[in-house]
Amino acid sequence: MTTNKKELENEIRTLKEILYQKEKELEQLNKVFEKSSNLSPSEISRYSRQIILPSVGVEGQLTLKKSAVLIVGVGGLGCPAGQYLAAAGIGKLDILDSDEVEITNLHRQILHVERNIGETKVKSGYDSLKRLNSNVEVNPLELHANGETLQKVFSENKYDVVVDCTDNVATRYLLNDMCVFNKVPLVSGSALQLEGQLTVYNYKKGLCYRCLFPVPPPPQTVTSCGEGGVLGAIPGVIGVLQALEVIKILLDFPGVLSGRLLIFDGSDTVFRNIKLRQRNPQCVVCGDNPVITKPIDYEQFCGSKAADKVTDIKILNSNDETDVKEFNSITKKIVIDVRQEAEFQMCHLPNSINIPYKNIVKGINLEALNEILTGVNDNEKVYFLCRRGNDSQRAVSLLKEKFNDSCAILLSVAGGLNAYSKLIDPSFPLY
Numbered sequence: 001m002t003t004n005k006k007e008l009e010n011e012i013r014t015l016k017e018i019l020y021q022k023e024k025e026l027e028q029l030n031k032v033f034e035k036s037s038n039l040s041p042s043e044i045s046r047y048s049r050q051i052i053l054p055s056v057g058v059e060g061q062l063t064l065k066k067s068a069v070l071i072v073g074v075g076g077l078g079c080p081a082g083q084y085l086a087a088a089g090i091g092k093l094d095i096l097d098s099d100e101v102e103i104t105n106l107h108r109q110i111l112h113v114e115r116n117i118g119e120t121k122v123k124s125g126y127d128s129l130k131r132l133n134s135n136v137e138v139n140p141l142e143l144h145a146n147g148e149t150l151q152k153v154f155s156e157n158k159y160d161v162v163v164d165c166t167d168n169v170a171t172r173y174l175l176n177d178m179c180v181f182n183k184v185p186l187v188s189g190s191a192l193q194l195e196g197q198l199t200v201y202n203y204k205k206g207l208c209y210r211c212l213f214p215v216p217p218p219p220q221t222v223t224s225c226g227e228g229g230v231l232g233a234i235p236g237v238i239g240v241l242q243a244l245e246v247i248k249i250l251l252d253f254p255g256v257l258s259g260r261l262l263i264f265d266g267s268d269t270v271f272r273n274i275k276l277r278q279r280n281p282q283c284v285v286c287g288d289n290p291v292i293t294k295p296i297d298y299e300q301f302c303g304s305k306a307a308d309k310v311t312d313i314k315i316l317n318s319n320d321e322t323d324v325k326e327f328n329s330i331t332k333k334i335v336i337d338v339r340q341e342a343e344f345q346m347c348h349l350p351n352s353i354n355i356p357y358k359n360i361v362k363g364i365n366l367e368a369l370n371e372i373l374t375g376v377n378d379n380e381k382v383y384f385l386c387r388r389g390n391d392s393q394r395a396v397s398l399l400k401e402k403f404n405d406s407c408a409i410l411l412s413v414a415g416g417l418n419a420y421s422k423l424i425d426p427s428f429p430l431y
């Protein structure tokens with residue numbers, strides 16, 4: 001039974017590989033046979049509803065067909081942006097990402113479906129976009145964008161527009177600089193919780209990202225979707241608007257969103273436009289006398305990683321930590337879960353008490369905590385738990401300092417609830 005299942009899985013994998021290769025071959029053939037300066041009858045039918053717009057016309061459709069667009073990030077923004085660009089008939093669409101599809105992506109990253117979990121986002125994105133429009137040349141670029149990799153990509157390709165669909169500050173500066181060096185407009189979007197933002201940089205002598213933000217924000221002030229959450233439709237709205245701006249740039253429409261920032265507040269469905277400053281002649285990258293003329297170390301410049309994945313910290317010594325197996329073996333114990341209230345409501349261990357780390361920092365709930373920590377028997381241990389084992393370490397470290405070691409033994413559960421789900425109880429949600 002298991003062998004049959006394995007064999008079948010292997011066979012499917014091989015067939016998928018063959019299909020992928022064949023699609024590439026077909027794409028090459030299409031390029032040779034179909035790249036004419038005219039639209040084929042099927043293209044005319046397919047795009048007729050946009051061709052009949054006076055501002056597009058046959059000429060506009062041919063312009064789209066001859067255009068090359070790079071989408072960086074095939075996540076919440078990149079999926080809808082890619083979908084509308086492929087559907088509109090962009091000639092060449094390069095999609096770049098280093099990540100793999102996870103179940104937590106599916107509520108908003110709509111190019112990926114359940115069976116893509118574990119696949120690379122670019123492979124899944126490629127399949128999806130080709131299914132939508134086989135006329136489009138889609139190139140999956142499975143790599144992490146940094147100065148070196150992007151310089152290679154830009155030296156091998158000529159793009160008309162770049163779309164920033166990433167989620168971290170270091171990559172935003174990188175993409176900005178690459179676009180300035182290569183004289184390419186950059187359509188930049190972001191989405192978090194119930195709000196989204198959109199603007200176009202480096203367009204027709206307009207400002208660049210550095211003109212607006214010469215210095216990066218302090219890393220601790222930046223919230224990620226993984227931490228702050230996001231309603232799926234918000235990046236959906238912004239990603240679709242990014243596709244719209246790309247098309248407007250390609251077709252030389254007058255109303256491109258350059259020098260303006262669009263803020264979308266999804267909670268009361270309001271769009272606001274903020275006028276931005278003009279290009280800064282002193283800008284270090286796009287100014288009159290630029291000092292940055294090639295990529296720098298963006299992670300060092302921003303003091304943060306070029307990815308929004310949370311990295312594990314280690315601030316406690318091993319006496320102050322316990323692993324999930326040992327934690328699980330203790331039957332009678334006090335467990336304080338320091339995640340946010342909403343996360344605690346989503347799932348928690350029975351009998352655990354929720355005192356969020358952010359409240360401990362602000363001094364809220366301290367009486368309750370004080371009662372617990374001073375009321376326990378000698379040598380009784382109090383376990384601190386969070387999603388990954390980072391905030392629980394921070395909480396233990398802070399409380400040990402506050403109570404000057406004069407309370408119960410405080411232990412942080414290493415790896416947190418994610419480790420608990422992986423090693424103890426797989427039915428506990430992993431997120």
Ligand SMILES: Nc1ncnc2c1ncn2[C@@H]1O[C@H](COP(=O)(O)OP(=O)(O)OP(=O)(O)O)[C@@H](O)[C@H]1O
Nearest residue numbers: 073075076097098099144145166167171225226306
């Ligand atoms: N420097 C980079 N190189 C390649 N891909 C990048 C880079 N920076 C960000 N990305 C990609 O941009 C995408 C951003 O999308 P989004 O924030 O919706 O997804 P996510 O990071 O998978 O989600 P979550 O925050 O929920 O884990 C991700 O797929 C991420 O891998």
Ligand SMILES: [Zn+2]
Nearest residue numbers: 208211283286
């Ligand atoms: Zn600038």
